Amino acid sequence: MPIDTPQLLDTARQIIEISATIAFALSGVLKAAHKKLDVVGVCVLAFIAAFGGGTLRDLLLDNRPFFWASHDYLVWAVLFMSLLAISFLRRKHFQITERAMLWPDMLGLGLFTAVGVDLAAELGMSPLISVMMGVVTGVFGGVLRDVLCGEIPQAFRDHQPYAVCAFAGGGADLLLRQFDAVHETAPLLACVVVTAGLRALAMWRQWRIPSWRMED
Amino acid sequence: MPIDTPQLLDTARQIIEISATIAFALSGVLKAAHKKLDVVGVCVLAFIAAFGGGTLRDLLLDNRPFFWASHDYLVWAVLFMSLLAISFLRRKHFQITERAMLWPDMLGLGLFTAVGVDLAAELGMSPLISVMMGVVTGVFGGVLRDVLCGEIPQAFRDHQPYAVCAFAGGGADLLLRQFDAVHETAPLLACVVVTAGLRALAMWRQWRIPSWRMED
Amino acid sequence: MPIDTPQLLDTARQIIEISATIAFALSGVLKAAHKKLDVVGVCVLAFIAAFGGGTLRDLLLDNRPFFWASHDYLVWAVLFMSLLAISFLRRKHFQITERAMLWPDMLGLGLFTAVGVDLAAELGMSPLISVMMGVVTGVFGGVLRDVLCGEIPQAFRDHQPYAVCAFAGGGADLLLRQFDAVHETAPLLACVVVTAGLRALAMWRQWRIPSWRMED
Numbered sequence: 001m002p003i004d005t006p007q008l009l010d011t012a013r014q015i016i017e018i019s020a021t022i023a024f025a026l027s028g029v030l031k032a033a034h035k036k037l038d039v040v041g042v043c044v045l046a047f048i049a050a051f052g053g054g055t056l057r058d059l060l061l062d063n064r065p066f067f068w069a070s071h072d073y074l075v076w077a078v079l080f081m082s083l084l085a086i087s088f089l090r091r092k093h094f095q096i097t098e099r100a101m102l103w104p105d106m107l108g109l110g111l112f113t114a115v116g117v118d119l120a121a122e123l124g125m126s127p128l129i130s131v132m133m134g135v136v137t138g139v140f141g142g143v144l145r146d147v148l149c150g151e152i153p154q155a156f157r158d159h160q161p162y163a164v165c166a167f168a169g170g171g172a173d174l175l176l177r178q179f180d181a182v183h184e185t186a187p188l189l190a191c192v193v194v195t196a197g198l199r200a201l202a203m204w205r206q207w208r209i210p211s212w213r214m215e216d
Numbered sequence: 217m218p219i220d221t222p223q224l225l226d227t228a229r230q231i232i233e234i235s236a237t238i239a240f241a242l243s244g245v246l247k248a249a250h251k252k253l254d255v256v257g258v259c260v261l262a263f264i265a266a267f268g269g270g271t272l273r274d275l276l277l278d279n280r281p282f283f284w285a286s287h288d289y290l291v292w293a294v295l296f297m298s299l300l301a302i303s304f305l306r307r308k309h310f311q312i313t314e315r316a317m318l319w320p321d322m323l324g325l326g327l328f329t330a331v332g333v334d335l336a337a338e339l340g341m342s343p344l345i346s347v348m349m350g351v352v353t354g355v356f357g358g359v360l361r362d363v364l365c366g367e368i369p370q371a372f373r374d375h376q377p378y379a380v381c382a383f384a385g386g387g388a389d390l391l392l393r394q395f396d397a398v399h400e401t402a403p404l405l406a407c408v409v410v411t412a413g414l415r416a417l418a419m420w421r422q423w424r425i426p427s428w429r430m431e432d
Numbered sequence: 433m434p435i436d437t438p439q440l441l442d443t444a445r446q447i448i449e450i451s452a453t454i455a456f457a458l459s460g461v462l463k464a465a466h467k468k469l470d471v472v473g474v475c476v477l478a479f480i481a482a483f484g485g486g487t488l489r490d491l492l493l494d495n496r497p498f499f500w501a502s503h504d505y506l507v508w509a510v511l512f513m514s515l516l517a518i519s520f521l522r523r524k525h526f527q528i529t530e531r532a533m534l535w536p537d538m539l540g541l542g543l544f545t546a547v548g549v550d551l552a553a554e555l556g557m558s559p560l561i562s563v564m565m566g567v568v569t570g571v572f573g574g575v576l577r578d579v580l581c582g583e584i585p586q587a588f589r590d591h592q593p594y595a596v597c598a599f600a601g602g603g604a605d606l607l608l609r610q611f612d613a614v615h616e617t618a619p620l621l622a623c624v625v626v627t628a629g630l631r632a633l634a635m636w637r638q639w640r641i642p643s644w645r646m647e648d
Contacts, residue, residue: 032372038427040379041372055276060487062496064278072342086428126504143580148359150368152582156464156473163472211470212518248588254643256595257588271492280494288558302644364575366584 009185013111016192018077020108023101025050025078028145029085030094035149039086045145046082047075053141057116057133061123102203110195113138113166114188117173127174134170134191139163161202161209169195225401229327232408234293236324239317241266241294244361245301246310251365255302261361262298263291269357273332273349277339318419326411329354329382330404333389343390350386350407355379377418377425385411441617445543448624450509452540455533457482457510460577461517462526467581471518477577478514479507485573489548489565493555534635542627545570545598546620549605559606566602566623571595593634593641601627 028049032042051068058066068075089097116137120130139155139162146153155163173191176182201207244265248258267284274282284291305313332353336346355378359369371379389407392398417423460481464474483500490498500507521529548569552562571594575585587595605623608614633639 033428035368035373036428037368037372038375038425040425041369042428044372059275059491060498062278062494066276069341069345072344075344075348086426125501128504128507129501132507147580147582148363148369148372150363150366150582152467152469153473153580156469156476156580157467159470209470209472210518212465212468212474249644251584251589252644253584253588254591254641256641257585258644260588275491278494282492285557285561288560291560291564302642364579364585364588366579366582 013188016104016107016111018074019104020111021050021074022077022081023104023108024141025081026085026097026101027105027142029082029089030097031145031149033085033089033091033094039083042086043079043082045148046078046085048148049141049145050074050078051141052144053112053137053139054116056140056144057119057137060136061120061125061133063119063123106196106199107192109138109162109166109199110169110192111188113170113195114173114191117170117191118177118188121174121177130174131167131170134173135163135166138166138195159208159211161198161207164209165195165198165202168198169193225405229404232320232323232327234290235320236327237266237290238293238297239320239324240357241297242301242313242317243321243358245298245305246313247361247365249301249305249307249310255299258302259295259298261364262294262301264364265357265361266290266294267357268360269328269353269355270332272356272360273335273353276352277336277341277349279335279339322412322415323408325354325378325382325415326385326408327404329386329411330389330407333386333407334393334403337390337393346390347383347386350389351379351382354382354411375424375427377414377423380425381411381414381418384414385409441621445620448536448539448543450506451536452543453482453506454509454513455536455540456573457513458517458529458533459537459574461514461521462529463577463581465517465521465523465526471515474518475511475514477580478510478517480580481573481577482506482510483573484576485544485569485571486548488572488576489551489569492568493552493557493565495551495555538628538631539624541570541594541598541631542601542624543620545602545627546605546623549602549623550609550620553606553609562606563599563602566605567595567598570598570627591640591643593630593639596641597627597630597634600630601625 025046028045028047029042031049032045035041037045047068051066051074054067058064113134115134117130117134120133121127125133143153143155146155169191172194173187176187176190241262244261244263245258247265248261251257253261263284267282267290270283274280329350331350333346333350336349337343341349355371359371362369362371385407388410389403392403392406457478460477460479461474463481464477467473469477479500483498483506486499490496545566547566549562549566552565553559557565571587575587578585578587601623604626605619608619608622
């Protein structure tokens with residue numbers, strides 16, 4: 001009996017999706033901890049970091065119901081994880097948590113971007129707008145998380161390639177979608193590989209993106 | 217002639233609705249005063265504190281027209297109240313204003329939560345999402361008000377049970393909706409009583425909700 | 433051959449539209465420069481300053497597709513301008529850039545307000561709500577730009593008539609729409625003239641709008 005590749009891919013996708021959602025939510029939990037928020041703040045920031053990007057994309061594309069509204073087990077998971085974290089996660093665990101989140105976060109950035117690009121392209125958006133919707137899906141959960149904490153979003157000021165990796169991955173996704181010959185999961189795979197690969201490279205080589213030179 | 221109970225309830229509901237809207241708007245006005253905003257800032261914050269929660273809920277549920285768009289006498293009332301406040305309200309009146317707002321705010325939190333829960337449940341949302349939409353309706357006006365002032369929302373960091381009371385009230389609402397035998401206004405009444413009752417208890421007994429213990 | 437007035441007006445409108453979009457986007461670029469954001473932050477702030485107001489109005493009115501989604505050459509222009517600015521604009525050019533933006537910004541405030549008022553009125557909104565939608569279109573790009581930078585929006589605290597001019601212009605637009613006799617572009621023209629004229633007067637005479645007197 002041959003191995004059922006599509007189903008393997010589907011399972012892989014679901015595993016990435018759930019672990020990325022948890023990693024995104026954990027970034028909200030850690031931010032809430034740094035800001036000394038109460039349990040309501042922790043849960044809200046976890047929710048917004050996990051689902052804010054996709055929700056903003058769906059608002060812009062007028063796409064309903066929201067992903068979290070039709071998959072509410074994910075909301076339960078994020079709430080449960082938030083309560084678990086507030087009970088057991090202590091400052092000494094922060095560093096190891098952040099390291100453990102790195103890989104799911106990278107893969108999730110790629111996967112969420114691909115989902116956004118594909119949805120926008122199917123709704124007939126132009127290539128530029130489709131890639132933008134992909135970047136919004138992957139990046140704006142973190143942006144909303146930071147705005148709710150009264151901070152300038154990290155994605156706008158840390159000079160690391162993050163949104164830029166998602167932009168490149170979204171471009172790869174759209175490019176592959178032009179060819180009829182390729183398997184239907186190829187664009188999604190390309191987006192995940194390009195986004196996560198660039199992000200890993202960027203962190204390893206400590207790439208910096210251009211910023212304003214204010215000296216002159 | 218028997219007393220017409222449904223109409224009495226309806227009148228009571230309208231009185232709570234209008235006084236709660238004014239109390240929510242006043243919280244925006246006071247925040248604007250603390251931040252030394254100009255008259256535009258005062259009016260916008262009053263509007264957002266009063267209508268922001270319901271507007272966000274309607275955006276998420278794709279429900280139109282907005283409450284304030286079809287009842288624009290409420291917008292006139294909020295605008296008029298804002299101009300009145302900027303003309304006559306002085307720092308020495310702030311404390312008494314805040315005390316006078318306490319009861320309408322509590323009842324309004326319960327009423328707005330019930331409205332949100334009922335709308336979401338009627339649109340077929342799951343119980344968790346329905347209660348969330350109720351909490352968004354009651355709490356996110358204040359959250360948006362604080363975000364527009366560049367502050368971390370009070371609801372996320374003051375360690376007082378506020379969103380939590382709305383959550384419990386929304387749960388009571390949904391629970392009663394399961395029973396066919398009860399009168400149709402019973403869930404709404406239960407939500408208002410549970411939310412406002414818990415909130416009053418919490419303020420009287422100075423309850424605190426858990427927050428992050430950062431010491432260890 | 434007579435001069436084709438409607439087409440002249442249409443061309444004038446397009447010129448104002450494009451130069452105002454660029455002026456609004458530049459206000460985002462300069463804000464990003466002051467905050468030392470990276471290239472992602474510069475592009476996002478430029479986009480939000482240029483299109484945020486119209487996008488919020490369309491979200492509230494449930495109007496799709498967004499202006500920028502169906503005219504994506506404008507998004508390309510804003511992106512291109514942002515990259516150009518980060519490459520060549522230096523601190524010594526800031527003052528002259530701000531002065532060059534004044535007129536396109538004034539005319540754009542009037543034009544964007546008129547577009548918002550007309551759209552809302554055609555969707556059957558009440559006069560107050562229509563004028564509010566006009567003000568949102570003209571002013572909330574700047575508000576969202578400031579919120580994303582963790583600042584209290586300039587429009588709420590600089591005590592200069594800005595939103596107030598748009599409010600008056602929107603009122604003039606609605607007023608002229610009551611008369612069947614006038615040419616269909618008259619309301620739009622009235623809104624631009626009143627808004628930009630009041631704004632120019634306000635800057636020349638250094639008018640201030642009322643704010644809170646906290647001393648007593």
